[in-house]
Amino acid sequence: xxxxxxxxxxxxxxxxxxxxxxxxxxxxxxxxxxxxxxxxxxxxxxxxxxxxxxxxxxxxxxxxxxxxxxxxxxxxxxxxxxxxxxxxxxxxxxxxxxxxxxxxxxxxxxxxxxxxxxxxxxxxxxxxxxxxxxxxxxxxxxxxxxxxxxxxxxxxxxxxxxxxxxxxxxxxxxxxxxxxxxxxxxxxxxxxxxxxxxxxxxxxxx
Amino acid sequence: xxxxxxxxxxxxxxxxxxxxxxxxxxxxxxxxxxxxxxxxxxxxxxxxxxxxxxxxxxxxxxxxxxxxxxxxxxxxxxxxxxxxxxxxxxxxxxxxxxxxxxxxxxxxxxxxxxxxxxxxxxxxxxxxxxxxxxxxxxxxxxxxxxxxxxxxxxxxxxxxxxxxxxxxxxxxxxxxxxxxxxxxxxxxxxxxxxxxxxxxxxxxxx
DNA sequence: TGATGATTTGAACACTGTCAAGTTTAGTGA
DNA sequence: TCACTAAACTTGACAGTGTTCAAATCATCA
Numbered sequence: 063x064x065x066x067x068x069x070x071x072x073x074x075x076x077x078x079x080x081x082x083x084x085x086x087x088x089x090x091x092x093x094x095x096x097x098x099x100x101x102x103x104x105x106x107x108x109x110x111x112x113x114x115x116x117x118x119x120x121x122x123x124x125x126x127x128x129x130x131x132x133x134x135x136x137x138x139x140x141x142x143x144x145x146x147x148x149x150x151x152x153x154x155x156x157x158x159x160x161x162x163x164x165x166x167x168x169x170x171x172x173x174x175x176x177x178x179x180x181x182x183x184x185x186x187x188x189x190x191x192x193x194x195x196x197x198x199x200x201x202x203x204x205x206x207x208x209x210x211x212x213x214x215x216x217x218x219x220x221x222x223x224x225x226x227x228x229x230x231x232x233x234x235x236x237x238x239x240x241x242x243x244x245x246x247x248x249x250x251x252x253x254x255x256x257x258x259x260x261x262x263x264x265x266x267x268x
Numbered sequence: 269x270x271x272x273x274x275x276x277x278x279x280x281x282x283x284x285x286x287x288x289x290x291x292x293x294x295x296x297x298x299x300x301x302x303x304x305x306x307x308x309x310x311x312x313x314x315x316x317x318x319x320x321x322x323x324x325x326x327x328x329x330x331x332x333x334x335x336x337x338x339x340x341x342x343x344x345x346x347x348x349x350x351x352x353x354x355x356x357x358x359x360x361x362x363x364x365x366x367x368x369x370x371x372x373x374x375x376x377x378x379x380x381x382x383x384x385x386x387x388x389x390x391x392x393x394x395x396x397x398x399x400x401x402x403x404x405x406x407x408x409x410x411x412x413x414x415x416x417x418x419x420x421x422x423x424x425x426x427x428x429x430x431x432x433x434x435x436x437x438x439x440x441x442x443x444x445x446x447x448x449x450x451x452x453x454x455x456x457x458x459x460x461x462x463x464x465x466x467x468x469x470x471x472x473x474x
Numbered sequence: 475t476g477a478t479g480a481t482t483t484g485a486a487c488a489c490t491g492t493c494a495a496g497t498t499t500a501g502t503g504a
Numbered sequence: 505t506c507a508c509t510a511a512a513c514t515t516g517a518c519a520g521t522g523t524t525c526a527a528a529t530c531a532t533c534a
Contacts, residue, residue, distance in 0.1 A: 076499060076512055096391065098304035102491065112514045114492075123491065176391070183448055184390040185302065185382070198450075224462035227442065227451070231459055232434060235441025242389055244404075249433055256430035260466030282481060282530065308522065318483050320523075329522065 072110045081119040083109050085130055089178070097127065097181040131187030134178055139199030142167045146203070154214045158263060161207050162254055165233045169240075169250050176241045183238065204229060211263065218262045225261060232257055287325040289315055291336055295384070303333065303387040337393030340384055345405030348373045352409070360420045364469060367413050368460055371439045375446075375456050382447045389444065410435060417469065424468045431467060438463055 077083065087108045092100050102123050103113045120126040145167045149159040172179040181187070208225035211217035217225075236253040239245040258265070283289065293314045298306050308329050309319045326332040351373045355365040378385040387393070414431035417423035423431075442459040445451040464471070 074499085080512080098392075101489085103489080113490090114515085115513055117492075118512060180391045183444060183450075185386045185448060186304075221465070224458070224465065227455055227459050228438060228462045228466065230451075231441035231445060231455075232438035233441065234445060235437035235439065236433065238389060238444060239437060239440060242391060244389075245433070245437075249437075252430070253433050253437055256434045256466075259427070259430065260434065260462075286481085307520080309520075319521090320484085320525090321482055323523075324481065 077109070077111060077115075080109070080111065080115060084116055084119060084126065085133060088126060088130055089134075092130070092181055093175060093177050096177045097184060097186050100127065102126070127181065128187045131182055134182050136199060138168075138171055138182075139203065141171060142200060142203055146207075152210070152214060154216045154264075157207070157210045157214050158216055158258075161211055161229075161263070162258075164204060164207060165229070165250075165254055165257070168233055169237050172237045172241050173247075179237070179241060183234070201226070201230070211261075216264055221260075221262045228260060229257060283315070283317060283321075286315070286317065286321060290322055290325065290332065291339060294332060294336055295340075298336070298387055299381060299383050302383045303390060303392050306333065308332070333387065334393045337388055340388050342405060344374075344377055344388075345409065347377060348406060348409055352413075358416070358420060360422045360470075363413070363416045363420050364422055364464075367417055367435075367469070368464075370410060370413060371435070371456075371460055371463070374439055375443050378443045378447050379453075385443070385447060389440070407432070407436070417467075422470055427466075427468050434466060435463060 084105060088100060088105050091104060091108070100123070102116055106113045106115060116126065120129065142164060145163055146160050149156045149163060151157075204226060208217070208222060208229070211225075212219050212222050232253060236245065236250055240247055240250060290311060293311050294306060297310060297314070306329070308322055312319045312321060322332065326335065348370060351369055352366050355362045355369060357363075410432055414423070414428060414435070417431075418425050418428050438459060442451065442456055446453055446456060
């Protein structure tokens with residue numbers, strides 16, 4: 063149970079923007095040590111602030127983690143959207159590449175930040191039922207791209223109703239299994255092939 | 269930070285089978301409180317044993333959790349196999365039902381024991397690479413059933429190579445997303461429909 | 475019986491989350 | 505300029521945590 067000392071001395075009594083500083087410092091530590099193993103005291107000491115300072119912004123540790131989760135969900139969506147800009151246009155080819163890119167962005171994010179991925183989907187941030195996450199930004203991106211696949215004639219419309227559930231579940235599942243070591247990394251592209259086959263996405267020879 | 273007191277007085281100095289007692293007691297607590305939040309001291313006190321007794325069998329808390337993970341993986345496989353006995357025979361109908369049952373067993377297990385599911389797939393038990401989990405008991409059951417689907421002519425053999433990755437990923441992903449509240453429970457049967465469609469499993473009207 | 479080796483304990487250490495009460499500060503209105 | 509106030513942060517404490525290690529206990533076999 064060793065911990066590195068990283069006390070930071072600040073000049074003013076008031077920190078300025080402690081709330082967001084807490085979040086980003088906590089993210090940094092979670093990246094290194096995992097979502098379990100986050101220490102509020104370590105976060106505080108990183109910021110040169112007393113251990114109880116955080117309690118002015120978060121009722122407890124759990125809600126800080128929850129806040130981080132929400133932050134990460136929007137960040138992932140932004141990141142996905144950005145990576146779709148690489149393939150603009152309404153052509154069948156571009157649309158197919160965008161579809162694949164959604165999955166790859168998801169995968170790359172998780173591979174680069176496995177501990178943040180675990181935080182998002184490991185039961186640390188409980189979602190309020192009823193709403194589910196159907197209205198997530200990420201989910202909307204997926205919906206839109208699936209619609210476009212149908213629109214440009216690449217995906218048959220009778221398979222469209224299964225689009226969201228099949229794509230999200232299989233990609234998410236594969237990513238999870240891969241980063242936990244249950245499947246090799248090479249499985250991911252294989253899954254994308256299978257998914258496109260499943261959704262009837264037509265292939266041209268490359 | 270409240271904890272229930274459940275001290276157990278035992279008669280003999282030696283416990284007898286402390287190792288397995290530690291595991292099953294820890295499982296009980298994890299079911300209630302989640303994999304993070306497991307307290308070694310609470311486990312010990314439940315068994316009426318000193319906090320340091322566990323260290324004779326496990327080098328640290330992490331390896332106890334790891335041991336539990338391995339135990340759960342085999343238990344899930346046994347449970348799956350058992351539930352397949354409900355649909356014996358080589359008929360197309362029975363084989364299809366078995367295939368669906370694998371997914372349902374997975375889902376039911378996770379819904380009944382979300383915290384154990386989180387322990388298994390939330391990064392608490394790291395798998396030694398290279399091996400992956402390809403040689404898991406659960407995986408073998410899936411492989412066998414997919415082969416049988418082809419054998420009885422229900423699934424086209426050109427889709428067979430995608431069987432494992434598609435089935436395991438999508439089922440696992442859906443289960444994970446559902447128990448974390450990102451998808452409604454009703455999504456699961458929808459996913460199974462989509463999966464069978466994807467793998468070309470023929471439907472007769474029911 | 476005595477000795478040996480496997481189990482378990484006790485006490486200590488350095489951590490942790492959390493909270494009530496106190497202290498500092500920035501910002502207001504007079 | 506000054507007092508006042510509400511917000512931001514600290515102090516000090518409490519209970520609970522994982523972990524270590526010497527000492528105590530027990531079961532077993534020579």
